[in-house]
Amino acid sequence: MSSSKRKAPQPKVVFEGVSKTFKKKGEPLEVLSAIDLTVDEGEFVCLLGPSGCGKSTLLNIAGGFERPTRGSVKIDGAEIVAPSSKRVFVFQEYGIFPWASVWDNVVLGIRHKSKAEQHRIVGEVIELVGLEGFERAYPMELSGGMKQRVEVARALAVEPDVLFMDEPFGALDSLTRLTLRTELLRIWNERKPTILFVTHDVDEAMQLAERIVVFSARPGRIAEIVSVDMPHPRDIGGVEYGNIKNRLYELLGVTHMI
Amino acid sequence: MIVSILALVASAAVLFYAKRMSAHVQEWALPVCVAAGLIALWDIACIVSGSEVFPSPLDTVYAFRELIESQRLWGDVAASLFRVTWGFLLAAGIGIPLGLVVGWSTRTFRALNPIIQGLRPISPIAWIPIAILWFGIGDGAGVFLIFLSSFFPITVGTMAAVRNISLVHQRSALNFGVRRFELFRRVVLPAALPQIITSLRIALGVAWLVIVAAEMVGMDTGLGYLINDARNAGSRYDLVVATMILIGLIGILLDFLIRRLEVFDEVRWGYTQR
Ligand SMILES: Nc1ncnc2c1ncn2[C@@H]1O[C@H](COP(=O)(O)OP(=O)(O)OP(=O)(O)O)[C@@H](O)[C@H]1O
Ligand SMILES: [Mg+2]
Numbered sequence: 001m002s003s004s005k006r007k008a009p010q011p012k013v014v015f016e017g018v019s020k021t022f023k024k025k026g027e028p029l030e031v032l033s034a035i036d037l038t039v040d041e042g043e044f045v046c047l048l049g050p051s052g053c054g055k056s057t058l059l060n061i062a063g064g065f066e067r068p069t070r071g072s073v074k075i076d077g078a079e080i081v082a083p084s085s086k087r088v089f090v091f092q093e094y095g096i097f098p099w100a101s102v103w104d105n106v107v108l109g110i111r112h113k114s115k116a117e118q119h120r121i122v123g124e125v126i127e128l129v130g131l132e133g134f135e136r137a138y139p140m141e142l143s144g145g146m147k148q149r150v151e152v153a154r155a156l157a158v159e160p161d162v163l164f165m166d167e168p169f170g171a172l173d174s175l176t177r178l179t180l181r182t183e184l185l186r187i188w189n190e191r192k193p194t195i196l197f198v199t200h201d202v203d204e205a206m207q208l209a210e211r212i213v214v215f216s217a218r219p220g221r222i223a224e225i226v227s228v229d230m231p232h233p234r235d236i237g238g239v240e241y242g243n244i245k246n247r248l249y250e251l252l253g254v255t256h257m258i
Numbered sequence: 259m260i261v262s263i264l265a266l267v268a269s270a271a272v273l274f275y276a277k278r279m280s281a282h283v284q285e286w287a288l289p290v291c292v293a294a295g296l297i298a299l300w301d302i303a304c305i306v307s308g309s310e311v312f313p314s315p316l317d318t319v320y321a322f323r324e325l326i327e328s329q330r331l332w333g334d335v336a337a338s339l340f341r342v343t344w345g346f347l348l349a350a351g352i353g354i355p356l357g358l359v360v361g362w363s364t365r366t367f368r369a370l371n372p373i374i375q376g377l378r379p380i381s382p383i384a385w386i387p388i389a390i391l392w393f394g395i396g397d398g399a400g401v402f403l404i405f406l407s408s409f410f411p412i413t414v415g416t417m418a419a420v421r422n423i424s425l426v427h428q429r430s431a432l433n434f435g436v437r438r439f440e441l442f443r444r445v446v447l448p449a450a451l452p453q454i455i456t457s458l459r460i461a462l463g464v465a466w467l468v469i470v471a472a473e474m475v476g477m478d479t480g481l482g483y484l485i486n487d488a489r490n491a492g493s494r495y496d497l498v499v500a501t502m503i504l505i506g507l508i509g510i511l512l513d514f515l516i517r518r519l520e521v522f523d524e525v526r527w528g529y530t531q532r
Contacts, residue, residue, distance in 0.1 A: 065429055083433045095430040098527035099448035108444075109434040140527045158434070 009040035017071035030219040042192040046205035049215030087162040088155040109158035125153040145176035262301040269295040313496035321496035337479040345404025357416025382407035407468040408461035415457020419450035452528020
């Protein structure tokens with residue numbers, strides 16, 4: 001159903017048989033087992049799973065920070081072997097530089113462009129994330145939510161075609177999280193990057209994703225891929241929402257009725 | 259005697275009622291009272307023990323005046339500061355770049371860390387004979403000894419700082435294509451800077467301790483030599499104590515100056531979030 005809305009979806013990020021085994025004190029620890037997944041261009045996909053199931057590891061492999069033990073990840077048909085600023089990571093912990101001002105952080109990925117270009121782009125993304133007036137501030141002077149906006153702005157400045165987001169709002173309070181989700185959706189609608197978004201929050205996945213990839217506990221496998229075929233803004237009190245949510249909890253092996 | 263006892267009682271009284279004072283008043287009143295109390299105790303102890311040699315606070319004040327009036331004091335202060343300044347700058351100039359490289363490159367770390375760790379525990383004082391052998395009695399040996407005593411804290415501190423750079427920051431840099439020299443300038447150095455400044459502060463403290471000892475043993479100018487000279491020339495313990503106090507004051511001043519480095523926006527994060 002969801003594919004009927006997009007015209008001829010192009011595969012963007014393709015995982016083929018990705019497995020990852022870490023050595024832990026000499027013992028091999030299988031974290032990911034044969035992951036096959038295709039994410040289309042401009043798609044918003046959430047990776048949902050219990051803590052420790054290998055979501056971050058999978059994202060790190062896709063970002064080029066780690067190599068799979070077996071299998072491969074291809075973006076636009078080319079295998080990923082190293083990070084690139086065409087595909088930007090938004091980290092689980094704060095990845096912005098505390099020693100640089102908001103402006104200097106955001107300009108990082110476009111530092112080779114002309115000063116005029118830098119001004120135009122930084123102004124644009126700072127407005128996009130709602131941080132006007134804080135260009136000269138240092139991260140230590142910002143709230144957690146604002147720091148995460150800086151990180152998002154830094155990522156958007158390079159106009160990446162893929163955004164990897166590893167629990168970007170995990171450290172924030174629930175109100176700020178909700179606001180930032182709305183803003184992320186707005187930005188996604190405006191620019192249509194492909195987004196792989198890791199979370200272990202069922203509601204977050206439901207509010208954001210077009211498709212939710214549910215992982216089983218370690219070694220991480222794909223338990224099921226759930227489509228959320230609801231247009232935005234989504235009615236989070238409705239029957240359809242409730243049904244999908246129940247299904248997700250079931251897949252994660254918990255009931256949400258306490 | 260009476261004055262001292264009164265001072266002691268007064269400062270005890272002030273300390274006793276301290277909790278009624280505002281935080282702002284406590285800020286200066288408490289340390290002043292403690293200092294006044296200690297000086298009073300010192301004075302009382304001198305009188306009670308009847309020591310002929312050990313100076314009372316007042317003797318020390320006179321000795322201070324004598325030192326300042328005699329032209330040699332400034333020469334000795336300048337000699338000590340000269341050795342510390344050049345030895346310290348030389349150590350920072352070599353130690354920081356070396357620490358950055360050794361901390362960043364695993365191969366260089368493997369090669370150099372054992373020798374650095376092996377030389378580090380040797381007290382700079384133990385180097386004095388060799389320093390004199392190589393540089394003779396004078397500034398050369400002093401600068402060399404201060405270089406040694408600052409070099410290891412600075413190098414090891416910088417190395418540790420670089421090895422502590424968070425993986426997330428390294429990956430951010432990698433993600434945006436920051437490499438080689440730019441990586442040092444944009445990530446490695448700024449990430450390590452707060453800890454580098456802390457190691458500079460430690461090194462300068464050590465340098466100021468070592469220079470006095472070195473001058474007492476193997477030099478013929480400087481504040482350390484002044485202490486030795488005062489004792490040898492007729493047990494002038496009043497001059498000894500006055501010089502000790504001066505050494506302490508200069509040490510505080512040096513620390514105050516180097517702490518100015520901690521207030522810059524680029525490094526402030528390193529002291530508040532830890
Ligand atoms: N570099 C590493 N070396 C050894 N083991 C690792 C390494 N990185 C991750 N692991 C292990 O792999 C497993 C999966 O880690 P990962 O960070 O991918 O989990 P996650 O799904 O992101 O969890 P969370 O939701 O808590 O962030 C964990 O058990 C972890 O201990
Ligand atoms: Mg994770």
